[in-house]
Amino acid sequence: MSKCLAATAAIAVLATASAASAKELKYAHFQSADLSSPKHAAALAFESCVEGKTAGSIDVQIYPAGQLAGDNEVMEGLELGTIQMAVVHDGPISATYKPFSALALPYLFDDQAMAWAVMDGEFGKEMAEDMLAKTGIRMFGVADNGVRNFTNNVRRVAEPKDMQGLKLRVMSAPVWVTLVESLGASATPVPWPELPGALQQGVVDGQENGVTNIVNASLYQNQKYVTLDGHVFSWHAYLMSDAFYEGLTDGEKTAVNQCVEIAKVIHRGMTAAQDANASAILSEKGMEVVPVSPEQKAMFREAAQPAVREFVVGEVGAEWPDKLDAAVAAYRDSFK
Known part of the structure; x- marks a missing residue:
């Protein structure tokens, strides 16, 4: 064998050995596998970043659109360590780690700047530490799941009285049932992958989600009306099995930490841009957009917030809702 062929063969053997020894990181999310999806665009950026910074010692394998497992199963996988990483929405997180349901308190944040400041500050850090201690799941931070709005295929909804009799899909955590029922509608938990079919078949009249997920x-396609009430700033949390994380080298941990930050910026920016242009985007899709005035939003807040707070306090105590209120108040005070 020539020296050139021998060198080529040696390089191939080293590359194969390196690939075989790479740490497999299964990364699950629930949006479609295209670059218009904030979750997927962020996931691809994370993959490229981590594999580049670790010289391939971590092999990121992305499973979009719920391909790996359902949302509750993904949370179980993170706890057990069978799934290394996932970006998961509020409902399944609240079902596994109940204090997260405090973030379902409706009509709380004024805008994205406030919501990000609270979640990036001491409140979010303390919650991440508590989640890690109680579940073995490491929360690096959160990105936007969109400002949640109500949609339905029956009638215009501009005030709580218009919700009477509607059947609405909610995420798989009881707090969301409480929110919808406090406004006079009936709530049916439906897993995310099953939602389009449930709307098409008329199992439910409507649902609540941000612009990103609606599109x-x-x-x-099966919803005529959208009410821009912005009842909850919804989140996608960047989660990792702590058993996997602690098995990484210091350099690999640094790479993961840095690359999550990059993914979050991409994810937040894409989702926030869609929320800011909700009326135009959804009108172009054929939906009738129903604006909500400050006075009407106050009606929604008065109907929903006490019931949801009572439920959350009954589930997790007053500690986390009180901490969230304090963080919001501190943010507002910082601009006085």
Whole structure:
């Protein structure tokens, strides 16, 4: 064998050995596998960043659109360590780690700047530490799941009285049932992958989600009306099995930490841009957009917030809702 061929063969053997020894990182998310999906665009950026910074010692394998497992199963996988990383929405997180349901308190944040400041500050850090201690799941931070709005295929909804008799899909955590029922509608938990079918078949009249998810899952095809009430700033949390994380080298941990930050910026920016242009985007999709005045939003807040707070306090105590209120108040005070 020539020296050139021998060198080529040696390089191939080293590359194969390196690939075989790479740490497999299964990364699950629930949006479609295209670059218009904030979750997927962020996931691809994370993959490129981590594999580059670790010279391939971590092999990131992305499973979009719920391909790896359902949302509750993904949370179980993170606890057990069978799934290394996932970006998961509020409902399944609240079902596994109940204090997260405090973030379902409706009509709380004024805008994205406030919501990000609270979640990036001491409140978010303390919650991440508590989640890690209680579940073995490491929360690096959160990105936007969109400002949640109500949609339905029956009538215009501008005030709580218009919700009477509607059947609405909610995420799989009891706090969301409480929110919808406090406004006079009936609530049916439906897993995210099953939602388009449930709307098409008339199992439910409507649902509540941000613009990104309404467009990404083509929910507008079976929903005529969207009410821009912005009842909850919803989140996608960047989660990792702590058993996997602690098995990384210091350099690999640094790479993961840095690359999550990059993914979050991409994810937040894409989702926030869609929320800011909700009326135009959804109108173009054929939906009738129903604006909500400050006076009407106050009606929604008065109907929903006490019931949801009572439920959350009954589930997790007053500690986390009180801490969230304090963080919001501190943010507002910082601008006085």
